[in-house]
Amino acid sequence: MAYPTDRKYTKEHEWIQVNGNSGTVGITDYAQQSLGDIVFVETPKVGSELTAGKAFGTVESVKAVSDLYAPASGTVTEVNAELATSPENVNKDAHGSWMLKLSLKNPSELNSLLSAADYEKFVAEEAGH
């Protein structure tokens, strides 16, 4: 799997794509593959405040419940309502199925996240352990 280079990644397997002051957040292909069939995505309401590194929502597969962690701090401006009825879209296209958009509080937080190449290395190690 090639990870898109137009975004940054967390070690908790979220991605964030920055456009000016706005960030779009989803989970990685590696994450959807590890989870298996995704049946439920719970995102916060528009207007909620996210803190970098803190849990902001939940994704559930048939088997497991997992927390979603915010790649950056900010205010939620939009959520992908489609995922409430079609959570399996995340399995089909994890890098295209965004979960929420937020207005970034401190864009410099992004500097500590992984590049596509570094993330790819990170998951290769995690998968190989």
Next chain:
Amino acid sequence: MSSVEATPAGVTTNIRKTALNAVHRQTGAKMVEFNGWDMPVEYPASLGGGIIAEHMAVRTGVGIFDVSHMGDIRLAGPQALAAVQHISMNDASRLAVRQAQYSALLYPQGTFVDDVIVHRLGTDEYLLVINAGTREKDFSWVRDNTRQFECAVENLSDDFTQIAIQGPKGVNLLQKLTDADLSAVKFYWVTRGTLCGLRDILMGRTGYTAEDGFEIYVPADEATSARVWNEILTAGKEFGVVPCGLGARNTLRLEGKLPLYGHEISDTINVWEAGLDRFCKTEKPEFVGRAALEKSKAAGIRRTLVGLEMTGRGIARDGYKVLDTDDREIGYVTSGSPAPFLKKNIALAYVPPESAAIGSSVKVEIRGQGVGAVVVPTPFYKRPKKTA
């Protein structure tokens, strides 16, 4: 994202492997630790796998499972029947040779050592098929409680690779590989025959999926096990066979309300609470646990196992609290999951009898929020009667 089901770091266990472990790993199955065993939870989508696809294959076609982690105890000798009668709650005297029954081993207080399938293999020969997580405990318990009988007790758990062939097409698939006439084998009966060139193989029309199917017991060496597994997959191509893991096994058994040890039944839950009355024959003169169960029946139970269907948005999971409509805690979920065939979120739960009536509204606490659920009839899924 971080999974709550990850194996705790730094925990080293002597993990056990079935004879098919290398086959599962080669095919790219996702492996998990289950009751001390390294087992496939699901197979890759490229093989038709994934929990939902595997589940649907068993409901509509056929799926195969490596269930070699299950244990096997053989009781044989002139007093084998008396021994089985003493240690199990169902009435083994009703079994004809080659017939099987669902039963359970009980502690004196009427709670569960384990649930088992008792197979009568010969006039004085019985085979108990037991759970993976309770293998050693079960064997010691059976041995210790049958000493007074003229009956040999053998642990055959490591002798067999047990493969389950489950689904409406299971009989068609297996028939291609054996000379035994499977159409003559009724549900919960066993037969023996040549299978994949192996002579005298035990095949039971049993399973843990609430579907028709067979469980076969082949020698546990790796080469034979792999050969049989692959021959089944090849023979099953025309039926769309899919290898299935423990994920689908769990959702299938949940739809059928088949209990799982440590969840619906345990050493602190008794037979009446678990609703397994029809497998418990108190008219039998004696068995371990009977006296306590008679007392318990007279006293009445404080909790009972019910089926829940979520009416609110959310998935009940094992261990979640059940609340009444005023948010008071009244019970807990033993198993909860999305049900892939029924396309609903379902759960089994212990609640007080006064909240157990079909149609009762309750809530399940999910991440601090009470989410609506209703008590529904069980089993959630019942397989259609064969028309042919």
